[in-house]
Amino acid sequence: MHERNAELLYFADVPALHELCLVVVSVPTDCKLGSGKQPHIIRCRELIFTEQDILATPSLGHGHSVQIVMPQSLYKTGRLQSRFQKMGLQAEKPRRVTPAIFQSCYRYTLLAKLAPGWNKVGDYLVQGRDFVTTNEKMNAICLDVTVTEKEVCLAVQAHIIRSSPIQxxxxxxxxxxxxxxxxxxxxxxxxxxxxxxxxxxxxxxxxxxxxxxxxxxxxxxxxxxxxxxxxxxxxxxxxxxxxxxxxxxxxxxxxxxxxxxxxxxxxxxxxxx
Known part of the structure; x- marks a missing residue:
């Protein structure tokens, strides 16, 4: 069962995309984390939580790789490239950041940092770190992210849902x-x-x-x-x-x-x- 409320819209400015760059890094298939454990996702989240000036997302349909958006000024320092080498990651040459790329990296980074307070369950974000063990009503939201050249739009709709452990x-x-x-x-x-x-x-x-x-x-x-x-x-x-x-x-x-x-x-x- 679930209840829902009206959708709310929030807007924010987008950083100047021409001052950013996209770097794609590949995680070798022989990574010590093991291919069965999706090492590109683990490496992506590791970077998100340790590098405050980046946005990132695991690539879909491109093997074990991670897309990373960063300021060009950060890329020019060479610090992240050195870290990529130490992590066993293979970095490609920087590319231009499009609104679609920024949107993908922004959304994944946002969802990663919202957990475990808000956890992805299908199309919902469900509140509470212990949501997998409760059969009580829970707060949830649907979150849509849209990025243009000038702004970010967050569309948020609140829900009340209930899910029960298997009987x-x-x-x-x-x-x-x-x-x-x-x-x-x-x-x-x-x-x-x-x-x-x-x-x-x-x-x-x-x-x-x-x-x-x-x-x-x-x-x-x-x-x-x-x-x-x-x-x-x-x-x-x-x-x-x-x-x-x-x-x-x-x-x-x-x-x-x-x-x-x-x-x-x-x-x-x-x-x-």
Whole structure:
């Protein structure tokens, strides 16, 4: 359920775009972070939170790269280029900044810095660092960013939404199978025992199909421990997962466009369709 209010518009001046430059940096595929952990997103967020004079966004459709907008004066110092080298990043020559590029980098940087106070959930930003574990009503906003040569426009609409953690009834697993699963620390429930297998995964709410429910992180997962998984979700999306893995259930999910690879997610980021 959700309630919504009227949209509000906020305007601000844009820095002189001709005084800025765009630098695209590539993250090598052999990065020690591991390709399965989206290293370009982690590196992008690392730069956003440690370099106050830049705007940045992970590139879409261009491999593991990051687009960075910075003042030309900063680029000319060479300081960031030296840092890129130390981080193992390969920087291209600077380019002109367009309103579309500024908009993309501004929006991603803004959302990164709003978390965990406001967290991306599909088209919403939901308030509260513990939103993944609550079933109470929550404040949320829809935020649209538009940039022209002269100004930034933020369109904000307030909402009240509610989302609940997955319950046994949502999955359609029969009680004896579920009871046996919860008693066994190495328990597993296969797809044929799950009636409702379609789900959505935070933060994009992309649709996938549940193949297995497991009590332990699978050996072939890029995450070896819950602590490792918890750190990844914080560094990549700003999400704060529950502090401990006590009673945690993991979902192995299949996404048709990607192929046969199974991805493992903790209970708190999975929503049933």
């Amino acid at each position: 046994l009834a949502d999955l359609g697993v029969c009680r004896p199978v579920w009871d046996a699963f919860t008693r066994d620390v190495h328990g597993k429930i296969a797809e044929y025992s799950i009636c409702n297998t379609w789900c959505h995964i935070l933060p994009s709410m992309k649709k996938g199909k549940i193949v297995n429910l497991v009590r332990q992180i699978p050996e072939d997962s890029p995450f070896k421990t819950y602590k490792d998984m918890k750190r990844y979700w914080k560094n990549t999306y700003g999400y704060r997962l529950p502090d401990t893995d006590e009673g945690m259930i993991y979902y192995q999910v299949y996404f048709k466009p990607i192929g046969n690879t199974l991805f493992t997610y903790p209970l708190s980021v999975v929503f049933i369709s």
